[in-house]
Amino acid sequence: MLTGRHIRIGTIFGIPLELDFSWFLIVGLLSWTLAVGYYPAGFPGWTPVAYWVAGAITSLLLFASVLVHELGHSLVARHYGVPVKRITLFIFGGVSEMVRDPDRGSEEFWIALVGPLTSLAVAAVFAVLRFAVAPIEFVYAIVSYLALINLVLAIFNLIPGFPLDGGNVLRAVIWQRTGDPRRATIVAANIGRAFAYLFIFAGIWLVAGADLYDGLWIMFIGWFLESAAVAQIQQLHLREILQRHRVAEAMERNYAFLSADTTLQELADWHILGTAERTFVVRDGDRVVGVTSRRRFDRVPRDRWPSTTVRDVMDAIGEAAEVSVETDLWTAVERLHETDADRLVVVDGTGTVVGTLSSDDVAAYIRSLGPQLATAR
Numbered sequence: 001m002l003t004g005r006h007i008r009i010g011t012i013f014g015i016p017l018e019l020d021f022s023w024f025l026i027v028g029l030l031s032w033t034l035a036v037g038y039y040p041a042g043f044p045g046w047t048p049v050a051y052w053v054a055g056a057i058t059s060l061l062l063f064a065s066v067l068v069h070e071l072g073h074s075l076v077a078r079h080y081g082v083p084v085k086r087i088t089l090f091i092f093g094g095v096s097e098m099v100r101d102p103d104r105g106s107e108e109f110w111i112a113l114v115g116p117l118t119s120l121a122v123a124a125v126f127a128v129l130r131f132a133v134a135p136i137e138f139v140y141a142i143v144s145y146l147a148l149i150n151l152v153l154a155i156f157n158l159i160p161g162f163p164l165d166g167g168n169v170l171r172a173v174i175w176q177r178t179g180d181p182r183r184a185t186i187v188a189a190n191i192g193r194a195f196a197y198l199f200i201f202a203g204i205w206l207v208a209g210a211d212l213y214d215g216l217w218i219m220f221i222g223w224f225l226e227s228a229a230v231a232q233i234q235q236l237h238l239r240e241i242l243q244r245h246r247v248a249e250a251m252e253r254n255y256a257f258l259s260a261d262t263t264l265q266e267l268a269d270w271h272i273l274g275t276a277e278r279t280f281v282v283r284d285g286d287r288v289v290g291v292t293s294r295r296r297f298d299r300v301p302r303d304r305w306p307s308t309t310v311r312d313v314m315d316a317i318g319e320a321a322e323v324s325v326e327t328d329l330w331t332a333v334e335r336l337h338e339t340d341a342d343r344l345v346v347v348d349g350t351g352t353v354v355g356t357l358s359s360d361d362v363a364a365y366i367r368s369l370g371p372q373l374a375t376a377r
């Protein structure tokens, strides 16, 4: 997926909002196609500047509409107790990143369906607004386009295959009727792949008919849908593997205790960093208060070491950042994702610290399972 680097631009309803770099590309591209193609064709006689201003305003309002769509998903998810980590706008629209799947098919059904319903409502608002602004052609043109595109968004998202909202709706329905979320995921992903190939073939057909721009764009969308649907199946397999293994198998057993108020300079002076341990459990008196690693220390510039304490560079331990050795790895990975911690502290049945766990540890463990991974497919 083209989601590499993000810029955080603020929060909305307490949810961080981020722009992917690919978002700037699509806003530019869309403004251009509207300014030189769509608006001049439908509304002749404006100045070139007016076309460009209309193109830019339309692009930004389209993504405002996409944001409202994503807020629909996010707020319903939060209503069901599923935390939302962030909303990201990118080249293909928006995505609400939830830290875990909902517990029930009925919850997933509403979280997914509210997106297209929101777009439909936005389309209706713009459609009504059209009548009010009809005397002003410039505004009328923009509002008409937004009414149409939001309707298209609603219908497109109802396609019943992953990664589209309709795919999640279908998965929720199959999940509820069969009680089998695994089968539901595979069906929704495979239907998603079939639609993705339809897009790719439609794109090839358009390119063959000399419509290069639309053809390539539709192929590109198909390619994105296909890889996202495949990713869903891969995630399902990964989840099944991780659920079969315990934290005890993957955790880093090699750690040392550090006192929270020690400065990094003191650690260096006392040669504590020269020992074999890569990870550290942080104590304040008798209490375990956090976890950190040598890699975190290395990110602090040397001249700040005298004024930086271990506490400044640790993940604080709430109840959330502690896992039992008996916890399955999938739950532990979800916990890492949920808490945004680099590492979790691992405790045994008596509450004694026995190790630490990072996503790198999990990845290394999965790689060590190599042959078993192949048979799990």
Ligand SMILES: [Zn+2]
Pocket: 069, 070, 073, 115, 116, 157, 165
């Ligand atoms: Zn959606």
